[in-house]
Amino acid sequence: xxxxxxxxxxxxxxxxxxxxxxxxxxxxxxxxxxxxxxxxxxxxxxxxxxxxxxxxxxxxxxxxxxxxxxxxxxxxxxxxxxxxxxxxxxxxxxxxxxxxxxxxxxxxxxxxxxxxxxxxxxxxxxxxxxxxxxxxxxxxxxxxxxxxxxxxxxxxxxxxxxxxxxxxxxxxxxxxxxxxxxxxxxxxxxxxxxxxxxxxxxxxxxxxxxxxxxxxxxxxxxxxxxxxxxxxxxxxxxxxxxxxxxxxxxxxxxxxxxxxxxxxxxxxxxxxxxxxxxxxxxxxxxxxxxxxxxxxxxxxxxxxxxxxxxxxxxxxxxxxxxxxxxxxxxxxxxxxxxxxxxxxxxxxxxxxxxxxxxxxxxxxxxxxxxxxxxxxxxxxxxxxxxxxxxxxxx
Ligand code: CAO
Numbered sequence: 001x002x003x004x005x006x007x008x009x010x011x012x013x014x015x016x017x018x019x020x021x022x023x024x025x026x027x028x029x030x031x032x033x034x035x036x037x038x039x040x041x042x043x044x045x046x047x048x049x050x051x052x053x054x055x056x057x058x059x060x061x062x063x064x065x066x067x068x069x070x071x072x073x074x075x076x077x078x079x080x081x082x083x084x085x086x087x088x089x090x091x092x093x094x095x096x097x098x099x100x101x102x103x104x105x106x107x108x109x110x111x112x113x114x115x116x117x118x119x120x121x122x123x124x125x126x127x128x129x130x131x132x133x134x135x136x137x138x139x140x141x142x143x144x145x146x147x148x149x150x151x152x153x154x155x156x157x158x159x160x161x162x163x164x165x166x167x168x169x170x171x172x173x174x175x176x177x178x179x180x181x182x183x184x185x186x187x188x189x190x191x192x193x194x195x196x197x198x199x200x201x202x203x204x205x206x207x208x209x210x211x212x213x214x215x216x217x218x219x220x221x222x223x224x225x226x227x228x229x230x231x232x233x234x235x236x237x238x239x240x241x242x243x244x245x246x247x248x249x250x251x252x253x254x255x256x257x258x259x260x261x262x263x264x265x266x267x268x269x270x271x272x273x274x275x276x277x278x279x280x281x282x283x284x285x286x287x288x289x290x291x292x293x294x295x296x297x298x299x300x301x302x303x304x305x306x307x308x309x310x311x312x313x314x315x316x317x318x319x320x321x322x323x324x325x326x327x328x329x330x331x332x333x334x335x336x337x338x339x340x341x342x343x344x345x346x347x348x349x350x351x352x353x354x355x356x357x358x359x360x361x362x363x364x365x366x367x368x369x370x371x372x373x374x375x376x377x378x379x380x381x382x383x384x385x386x387x388x389x390x391x392x393x394x
Pocket of ligand 1: 222223224262263264265266270294315316317318319339340341342359
């Protein structure tokens, strides 16, 4: 069905279209910004009223619009995302943190003139408004970075075929997008990674015994489901691990809901679908949901909503291997848990060494929000819960 999107009541007689944020055939979410208009004193983003595909754009930059001007014709869709390879705008798939940008017309104009995407700038004004100073700082740093990358051009733009055969592979859109997000997360969040080892001998014995009676694969309880459940309890006890720090680093937003992202490796790159409202789900529900979302992620059939709203991410490489790794926090979350491969280790019980099944885990947290003591208490609490899963019941 076609939906006509019009300029809503904007409180002024007319405004100029200064930026169009979508293209024909883009899939847009309800509330996603479609274009930016600018009046005498302020500019504002016009959001989509529906989830759908952009069929026609009825305006162009510099057009003058007023209330009820038709701007976009949208074809509504309820289907899952198309196959990842075919999605023209699927770079948005992992962008779980779309934000409304507050900036004066002057700042917008200057940013446009310098070809700067305001979404990359941290606003230090009220409600994260981007000030002219913020833009100037960004330009200065960006200039430096450009100089820096130019300085190292010879390292990357090097003719490696001088030393042997080289094959050139184009990165997928998801890899490109997740690559730039990883750079942003890694370079802007002060990470600390705390490691621990959990004795899961009893957990695994219980899990295997329980699963013996279950015939349907997706109904079997997985180790990851126990980890999700223990993180849920941990976030209830340590609320700062379930928070976001504001752009200007003056406020922390504590979330009262708990949604857990699960890093899933797909042939197109890393995706992080989110299990919602885990407080109200049991182990079997969680295991079943992980089974389905990881399957959909690999088939490229996730919906936008499956990738949004995460509070904390778990990245499990346990079934693959490795003794430990430091996971990178998924902004704007406060922490992430990395899970490595379990193995039997000799553990001293006070009188002798006994074989116990040991699971290595690693918690990376944002040191602006969480100090070392709290990080250590959180991971120890997770350890206690997984070492004695009866505690998950109380
Ligand atoms: N150590 C050893 N074995 C483990 C394990 C661990 N920590 N966790 C799970 N396993 C075993 C399970 O016992 C199971 O074996 P069986 O089939 O014999 O019982 C097998 O591995 C598969 O386990 P599973 O079905 O429970 O899957 P999972 O929970 O391990 O993983 C998922 C699910 C989606 C997390 C995983 O498939 C995946 O994509 N992992 C990669 C995530 C990733 O790329 N992270 C990196 C992010 S940064 O680049």
